[in-house]
Amino acid sequence: MKNTGKMILAITLLLVAGCKNFLDNEPKGALTAEVLTTPDKVDALVTAAYAAIGNDVFTGSITSMWLYGSVRSGDAYKGGGSVSDLGEYNAYEQHNLIEPTNQNSDNGFPNTWRTAYGAISRANFALRTLNQLTDARFPNRAVRQGEARFLRGHLHFLLKILFKNVPYVDETLSDDDILKASNTQSDEELWNKIADDFQFAVDNLPVKQPEVGRANQLAAKAYLAKVRLYQAYQQDANHAVTGISQARLNEVVALTNDVISAGVYRLNDDFAKNFLYGFDNGPESIFAIQYSINDGTSFGRLSMSTGLNYSLAPQYGCCWFHIPSQNVVNAFKTDPNGVPLFDTFNNSEMKEPADFLTNGVDPRLDHTVGIQGHPFKYYPAILYDHSWERISALYGGFGNMKEQQAADCPCFKKQGPFYGSSVNIDIIRYADVLLWRAEALIELGRQAEALPLINQVRTRAKNSTQRLKLANGTDPSNYRINAYADGVNIAWTQANARKALQWERRLEFAMESPRFFDLVRWGMAAETINAYLAVEKQRKAYLASAEFIKGRNEYFPIPQKEIDFTKGLYKQNTGY
Secondary structure, eight states: OOOOOOHHHHHHTSSSOOOGGGGGOOTTTTTTTTTTHHHHHHHHHHHHHHHHHTTTTTSSSSOOIIIIIITTTTTTEEEEESTTTTHHHHHHHHSHHHSSSOOOOTSSSSHHHHHHHHHHHHHHHHHHHHHTTTTTTTTTTHHHHHHHHHHHHHHHHHHHHHHHSOOOOTTTHHHHHHOOOOOOOOOHHHHHHHHHHHHHHHHHHHHOOTTTSSSHHHHHHHHHHHHHHHHHHEOOOTTOOEEOOHHHHHHOOOOOOOOHHHHHHOOOSSGGGGGGGTTTTOTEEEEOOOOOSSSSSSOSSSSSSTTTTTOSSSSSSSSEEEEOOOHHHHTTEEOOTSSOOTTTTTOOOOOOOHHHHSSSOOOOHHHHHHTSSSSTTTTEEEEEGGOOOOOHHHHHHHHOOOOOTTTOOEEEEEETTEEEOOOOOEEEEEEHHHHHHHHHHHTTOOOHHHHHHHHHHHHHHHHHOOGGTTTTOOOEEOOOOOOOOTTTTTTOOHHHHHHHHHHHHHHHHHTHHHHHHHHHHOOHHHHHHHHHHHHHHHGGGGGGGOOOTTTTTSSSSOOOOHHHHHOOOOOOTTOO
């Protein structure tokens, strides 16, 4: 699956994608499920469905959620050359500027909507074709059905956390049925439909696949755990969390136990390996979007969703989006006992090189953020420099690290003014599973069982400093991090354990995008983001009018074009 460029290209010539509206994505002409009934052709259709989940660029991504989850949460500034440079993205950072009708159709969430439903149409076409076969004719039929439903579940999950109220489209719907499929089912109903896809995958996929990159049973269990965790936090029509389902939390505990106890996955020994070429599909990667380069196609199967986000360093040259915020940098501070400064982290700024030596910091800071005078992408001879910043006075101070690859990496390729790489994008890694399990246990009042899970992640962070050193062998920052010890550096109550868990997720996945969706799930998005903005307005003048509107900005609006296309069948989200 890692090197499927030729097959993807061939099957793409058969399929029609990228039409004006997702309802138009049914393959046209003589190509139907009834004529594609040989096992090799059906296999190619499933491969094309895999290709679809990575077929995007920065104008409306369904892979990296940096714009939707990182910029909107306060982990990052939009970046670029001005506030109006991709002004739609500035609207997301400002929150109060988002409207259903003021979006350029080529950029942002309307394009994500279309891309996701286009990819769903590929999964459904593969499923309709699989349904024409028998197990006797295609012994792998149930496995491929499980894979296609896994992919469909993944795409509907993305749409659910972005838009909340979305139509669920499966392979049983005719064209007429799709035109009648509304977006007004209950939260519980939609979550259960998504969960059903992953449950089918659990029931039909093997624990180990013969080809790297295919979804397996443990990936399906992990994703099902994620669905049930989100579903556990019950929301009303105004997106407020009204309760937490203990039954759903117990499902999360059971599913994550299955993944952990299988012994197939583990944390990488070095945090850096999650973001470096040469370590794709490693022990921590449970499910990833696969990319390739020099695979016989014109451009390779490159990841382009972060193609705007490289700096103006001499080895790059464009375009400097997705810049770490001062707030997220400060969040990595630790106290003398090696635990986060939960309540006071943002009272002072870490900006100058000396600040990172006088303050204690979590080592994950230097894996995540480019800092003046610190090694860039683990190259002691290449130090991050403010001269790489496009508009330092506007967004400047830091650079991003995780998603960028070194210019001399065999994985790296320039495409016009933009950049791509063949390094995978992890959708679920083992650290996710550990922290989902810890979260469920804490909310069940079993916080003592969550402590060693969180500490696994913190201990790995503590041991991940060797690649960060300067050329003289010294550390560029004062690394100070310890595992939590009840009664020593923290009182491990349920409230403190919850705070520790939430903090751990922010530090572990900073600049990877989960932050915004975590805040919405926990019912604390408005309070957290408005508190962030209150301080950031003093640091960044362009944020002076920014405001998160509670009961509205937890989700994007349904694109007005989709409402118009369905003649009002789709109902707009609250507040828009």
